[in-house]
Amino acid sequence: MARFVCKKCNYRFESYAKNVKKECPYCGEQEIKRELSAQELLELE
């Protein structure tokens, strides 16, 4: 599972990476950003 955050309303939702929703299920905003997991943040260093 990957986590995503709506840029407009900050609604957080989860989706399978291969089936990323293109819009916020709450407000319909289409600018969605990926929210990195703690594990991924560690790997960036």
Ligand SMILES: [Zn+2]
């Ligand atoms: Zn939204």
